[in-house]
Amino acid sequence: MKILALVIACVVGITACSTTEPVDTAAEQLTMxxxxxxxGYSWFVAEMQTFTPNATVVSDISTAMSAQTDRKVCIFVKPTCSCRGTQRLFPQVMKTLxxxxxDMSRVEVWSMRAETDKHPYQSTITLTDLPAIYVLDKGVVRASVRDNDYxxxxxxxxxxNAVK
Known part of the structure; x- marks a missing residue:
């Protein structure tokens, strides 16, 4: 009888600890x-340090972004992914910018667990892969950078090419 009471108490205790609240699946914006x-981004700095962008390309980006003050870059990334787009493309793009x-206020980095995480651009951008890099002009998608082209x-x- 004591064993039965102990088992019942354990079951009640375990079920009382479980939660039915939904997990927050919202993207988290990160600063530099x-x-x-x-x-989760321990690899980020190391990859940025090894990449040297082309000086002419850097100048072109500077000119284009200075001329278009409403233009910004949105990057959606999954930090736990070991894919080359996350581990290499993303830090190299950041280093170039x-x-x-x-101005880093014109570059938004969104950390996500999955493509389905909620983000503030859902009405404009449907994510199918991470990382995903979009250039927006006055809130409208102007161009994107795809891992397939990297x-x-x-x-x-x-x-x-995306910001020009």
Missing amino acids: DELTKTP IEANV TDTNADSLIA
Whole structure:
């Protein structure tokens, strides 16, 4: 009888601890400072340091972004993904934008667990892959950078073509 009472108490205790609340699946916006300090992004700084963007391309980006003050870059990324788009393309694009002196308030990085996470651009952008890089002009998608076009060395020209 004591064993039965103990088993019932354990079952009640275990079920009382379970939650039926939905998990928050909203994307989290990260600043450059957070990117360099967030544990899931430990690879980010190392990849940025190894990449050197083409100076002509950097100048083109600087000119294009200066001329179009309503233009911004939105990057959606899954930090736990070990794919080359996340581990290489994303930090190389960021390094290129930084070298072009693009104001980081015009670059939004959204950390996501999956393509289905909620984000503020859902009415305009439907994500099918991560990472996803979009250039918006006055809130409208102007261009995107696709991982399929990335060759391990052309991140700078891909983002330059998107912002021009």
